[in-house]
Amino acid sequence: MKKNKVLLGGLALSLSVVLAACASANGKSGESGSTNSTDKISLMQTTDLVSLDNSNFADLPMWNVLENSFEGLYRQDSNNQVAPGIAESVVKPTNGGKTYTFHLRPNAKWSNGDDVTAQDFVKSWQRSVSDKSKSGYNYIFSGIQNADQISNGKLSPTQLGAKAVNAHTLQVNLEHPMPYFSKMMILPAFFPQDTKVVQKYGSKYGTNSDRVVSDGPFKVSGWTGTNDNWKLLRNPHYYDQKAVHLKEIDMQVVKDANTAHNLFAKGQLDDATITGVTAQGMQKDKDLRHVEKAGTYYLRLNNKNGKALNNQKLRQAVSLAVDRNHLTKDVLADGSKPAYTYVARGLATDPTTGKDFATEMTPKETYNVAKAKSLWQQGLKEAHLKGTVNLTLVSLDDTSDKNVAEFVQGTLKQNLGNVKISTENLPSKSRNDKEANGAFDFDETLWLADFGDPENFFSILTKNNPQNYGHYEDAQFNAAMKDATTANAANESAYWKDMRTAQSRLNENMPVVPLYSMVESHLVNPKLKGVEYHPVGENDYTRAYLEK
Structure with a gap:
């Protein structure tokens, strides 16, 4: 599903829901609220x-x-x-x-x-x-x-x-x-x-x-x-x-991580999602819990004819110019891990190899500034682009997305040279409209798996999929997906070969640039029990309760 799902899996993406309960005014998390109720909680969305x-x-x-x-x-x-x-x-x-x-x-x-x-x-x-x-x-x-x-x-x-x-x-x-x-x-x-x-x-x-x-x-x-x-x-x-x-x-709705942290510190939230600078200072906190999700945050590149990033070498350059370790360690600092494949780590094990699918399909080269610059110049010549290339990066208006957008803006300017990136941080509806109308060069988004199979990720990049907002079209990719979901659906060996072919084509064509895997940093009241944090799909609070 996507961060703006419309996506889940597969389903765009926006950030996760966090659980919180009203607590007493004495500022200690986990205590009951002013009504002394343990049968009432609050959920926060970003x-x-x-x-x-x-x-x-x-x-x-x-x-x-x-x-x-x-x-x-x-x-x-x-x-x-x-x-x-x-x-x-x-x-x-x-x-x-x-x-x-x-x-x-x-x-x-x-x-x-x-x-x-x-x-x-x-x-x-x-x-x-x-x-x-x-x-x-x-x-x-x-x-x-x-x-x-x-x-x-x-x-x-x-x-x-x-x-x-x-x-x-x-x-x-x-x-x-x-x-x-x-x-x-x-x-x-x-x-x-x-x-x-x-x-x-x-x-x-x-x-x-x-x-x-x-x-x-x-x-x-x-x-x-x-x-x-x-x-x-x-x-x-x-x-x-x-x-x-x-x-x-x-x-x-609480869009700012610092606000969420402050509410938690005052005892007004029992589960607060934190990111960025806020998360960086809380990684050793006794109330911190990392929730790993089978989701990938990525840049969707507009492959449509007439767009600069229709050129494959320019897309490859963008991917090689991004230092994902720096992004996750120093910018996000919330436990997130670098992502090098569109399919999320931990989503599925390839039964024909016994290996995690994303791990076995990781490209050999993931960060190389010198090669990125060379590919960028080659791509500019092929695309007949001269001077400074102006690109628009669209993202949501929450704190985490803004921080990532600023990072991408700065790192591509520094590592590629003659490119100017304008960022647009928008509310959900406005971002959705931009997506649907193709009014972007980059689109920062998330795909959170709907079910535990790579097909859920790949399907939205097929030629006629309504969520293929980047207009990606590759004959080999489409053929592999067609075979996997028809002739090879009941043949395990052939099916997973198709899955590997599909990821290999994405590694080469780079219609999407994976940035980081979804790992949520939660500040959680130890009295909060019964929440089912599913790695695939949404978190389930329907069986939750607060210990008395």
Whole structure:
């Protein structure tokens, strides 16, 4: 998913949600707040919430909210394994791996009391896969029968290979085996929607908390569509009440890491994400916890014809000019690690080699200023560019993104020479518009894995993917991805060979420049328990509690 997911995985990206609880005014973290309540906590996000409609928007802030208020067929357990959600059990496919039949819990209900039905999944998926969907995530349904043709506007969404056999039985038919299909079912993109509520509000569905209902442990309350604070209130109709300990989760937007630290120090937050200078001074703090996520922060380079970075040598020069060790150690200083491949470390082990996929695919050369300068000059000649090259770097307006943007701006100027980079640090919506319109040379973003397979990263860079905002197009890359998801899907050896080919092409073409792996620095109240920090997907606070 992306940092501005629209991305998750795969799903753009913006920074992670952090958990916090109200504490007492004496300034000691971990103590109960003024209400002496241990059944109420607060969540902090570092950027704005834009929508609650998973068919027409997709970014990390929204998915974080949906993760804690909705539930799909499956959820992740505390061991990061797929576990039953609205489906009664994790099912095995039939028909040679192409048919999944899910039996839904008969006691699953929406927060307004409506039954959760198979039709709620069918209608939600049809909205999301449609060529009219604005989420940029309709591609994630690829592999389900007719999904690609629907996304391309050639078939009606009603032709999708998902049908309600009866009120509580959902059948999904695939075009080919998808060994990662069960892992995908935890994604908010596949969450159901109350059909009656969608019909009632139409295009206004999910534009505020009064125009949406939830089937998870909590329901969203108090979000007007523009404000920066809201609540998640316990859903009295959730099927597993014993698993939920909290009555309320308060959520607010806090964009500055220093502000988050100060709130934590005052006992007003129980979990604060810190970055940059703030994080640098806290790395030995007893309350610090590093949360490793299968995500890669990277520069998306605009490969479109007419753009300077359409030239491969210029893109290669940018990558070799960036000292990722300096970036992570001295600029971020939050436990983040250098990234040299688009696919995140720790995402998946290549079963044919027994090695971490990202580690085995790391390029031999990752930082070489002299070679970068040479490639830059060669690329300028090939692209017929003279004088100073003016480039625009777009990023979000939070502190971490600003710091990274300034680093990239300075290091490329110093190591490449005749280049001037203008930075634009924008709110989520404005950044999204820039992305969609291709109004950038560099775009600083994150892809946080939706499921544990490299395909989740690679798919958004395929030729016709709606999230391929950098207009990357490479015949060998596209061929490898097509083979991996069709002819070689059930052949483990051939599948992973395709995955290695895809990463090799990215290493050579550099349509994206990996910067660092996602490692969150959290200041955590030791009394906060039950949070499931998943390396793949969003963090789950629905089982959280505060020790008395």
